[in-house]
Amino acid sequence: MVHAPTLTPTTEKSGPEPARRSRWRHHRGEDLTKVLFVLPAALAMLALFGYPVLKNLMMSLQDYGLRTFFTGQAPWVGLRNYTAVVKDQLFSQAMVNTALFTIGSIAFQFAAGLALALFFRRRFPLGGLLRSLLLLPWLLPLIVSSATWRSILEQDSGILNRTLTGLGIIDDPVPWLNSPSVALIAVIGVNIWIGIPFNVTLLYAGLAEIPDELYEAGQLDGATGWRAFRYITWPNLRAVASVLLVLGVVYTIKVLDIILGLTGGGPANATQTLATQSYERSFIDFKFGEGAALSNILIAISLVFAVLYLRATRRAIDE
Amino acid sequence: MPDTSLRRAVYTAIGVLILCVMLFPVYWMVNASLQPSGNTLTAGFLPLDPTFAGYRRALSEQGQNLVTSVIIAAGTVVLCLLVSAPCAYALSQFRSRWVGIGLLAILVSQMIPGIVIANALYTAYERLGLLNSIPGLIVANCSSGIPFAILILRSFMLSLPPSLVEAARVDGAGLFRAFVAIVLPISKNSLITAGLFTFLFSWSDFLFALTLTTKGGVRPVTLGIYQYLGTQVQNWNAVMATAVLSAIPAIVLLVAAQKYIAAGAIGGAVK
Structure with missing residues (x-):
């Protein structure tokens, strides 16, 4: 000193x-x-x-490829990487898949999370223990969850198809991860499973913050059951819910591990998203310029939600 | 009264049922890991004839990778806590306009996809010779650990009264000495929480393991599982045994450090 x-x-x-x-x-x-x-x-x-972030911005404006690693040269190409990735026929599909994946995951994670959080707010024996054990799917490495679900969803011998055929619900095994028409649904389903615990935890904490007096007062005015939820629970949960939803978008839009582990973007590109596309351009095709362009588009989308996120959390930070 | 206690018992039953459904995949992972070897999954609902062949194979093929993952995760915890704890203290106790800027930077960092970091680090590591190295992966994993650890530690340190450190300062201790001697011991629980989560993040990392290694030398277990999954799975019991072994830190965390977890989830997300 x-x-x-x-x-x-x-x-x-x-x-x-x-x-x-x-x-x-x-x-x-x-x-x-x-x-x-x-x-x-x-x-x-x-x-x-x-x-x-800076490096990606620069790389996205350069012809940064395999040759760069040998010659050290990455000529500037302006916006050509962006036009190349946007014009690619996979781009629109990746955009749609990213949107479906994000919206589908978050809608169901949130709905299931809210239902479970409301359920666990009722006090009953072992409630706390059960609720904390529920967190396990969220703590598992994503690649472990992917491997496990691969075995469950396996077309011929996976337990899901065996159970469904055994119960007579389906006649032929569903090619969960092998058919372009259902693979995205299966991947979204797995991601919902992974995200529910986090949603339960945050929504439960949000519910716990609502003072009991509000419900007692509401009861006198006849606000019970659905009406209590509509007029007391939901308005008081809005702040937590908005943080959770925006956070969910920001995290879900960049999910890569689960998709790579389950389908690798296939079959027939049915589960390609912006994130998997960016990964493939950079690390499979070694076109880092195009990979960077795609990931910058991803950031730009996230940024829109970032603004919402910051507005939603400002209160929590200022305290 | 019997009416409410009956209702509560019904709730508990429903709760157990929900848990069984949600944790079924985890059970199935364990069940499948105890089945005889093969490329089909003919397992029944119970491992009636359990065999540890899958584990033997997993340990012989993935044992080294598990050790690699432990080293990387432990290294990430040490580095993250060393870097994050002083910063968290500064962001909670110092009064400066930079505090707001720092917090904003941490929040914005959460929007940055891992693939962006992987892109840039790959090109930098390629030049620095850090590809296929444990230090390289430790540094990369700090990208998830440091912002989280700072937020967790800060949310605890906000509750520390400034008088705590002032007392030591009057006795002549420097700011840093006071931090080490007083603030860190008091923050033990939040350091444990941050450390546990950082360990888990790093242990679970797959993206950096996939992109920042190009040959077999350094291979975390997540990458080992991914390679098992390849195109055609040959030995489901070994894959599932490796998955179970990789799930151990999460399970230990859940059982041993239950009270810290919800705090971590909430602290990291809301603050």
Whole structure:
């Protein structure tokens, strides 16, 4: 620490009155220490987020491919990478799939999460334990969940088809992950399963914040059951719900692990999303410029929701 | 009274039923891991004739990968906590206009897809010689760990009264000494929460393992499972045994550190 006495102390940052005089002496050293508290994290954030975003912006304007790794040259090509990926016939399908995947996942995760959170708000024996065990699917590595669901959804010998045929619900095994017409539904289903626990946890916490007095008062006015939900629960849950929904969009839109593990984007590109496409361009085709262009489009979409997210959470941050 | 206690018993029964449905895949993973080897899944609902052949095979083929994953995850925890704890303290106790900017940066960082980070890190690592290396993966995994750890730790440290540190300061301790001697011990629980989650994030990482390794040398177990899944699965019991082994940290976390988990989920998301 630098013990430089200074006669021109700037604004005192914090601290009670008696400590002031001695702290003035330390002021400059103190400021340096304070900077050192933040510096490692600031550098890490710059290296892990700032640099990648800038690098992707640059790469998306360059012909950054396999050759670049040998020659070190990446000629500027303007917006050609963007036009290439947007004109690609897979782009519109990837957009539609991304939208369906995101909306389908979030709608059902949220609905199921809310139903379960409301259920667990009723006090009953073992409720807390059951609720915390419910978190397991969320904690499992995504690739573990993918492997498990691959075995369950396996067309010929998977337990789901065997059960459904055994019960006489279907005659022929459904090619859950092998048919272009059902693969996306199956992938969305798995993602819903993964996301429910998180939704339950946050919505349960939101419900717990609603004071019991509101319900007691509501009861006197005849607000019970559905009406209590409509006029007491929902309005008070809105803040948590909006954070959760926007957070859900931001997280779901970039999901990659589950899709790669379950279908790899197939069959016949039926489960390609912007994220899987970006991965394939960069790491399968080694066209980093086009991969970067796609991922920037992904960021741009996320950013729209980021604004919503920040507006929704501002209250929570300011406190 | 018997009426309400009966109703409660019914609720518990419904709760157990919900849990059984939700956790069925996890049960199925364990069940399938105990079945005899083969490329078909003819398992019944119970492992009536359990065999550990899948585990033997998993351990011989994926044992090294499991060790790699443990090293990477432990390294990520250490690095993340070292970097995040002082920053979290600063963001909770120092008064500066930079606090708001820092928090905004952390929130915005959550919008950045992993593939963007992978794209950039691949090109940088290629030049720095960090591809196929454990340090390279540790640093990459910090991208999920650091923002989360900062938010978790900060939300706890906000509740620390400034007088706590001031007392030590009056006795002549420097800001950093006071932080190490007083703030860190008091924050033990939140450090555990942040550490557990960081371990789990890093352990679960698949994207960086997939993109930042190009040959077999360093291969986390998530990548091992992915390669098992390939085009045609030959040995489901070994795949499922590896999946079970990879699920152990999550299960341990859930059982041993239950009280920290909900705190982590809520703290990371809302604050």
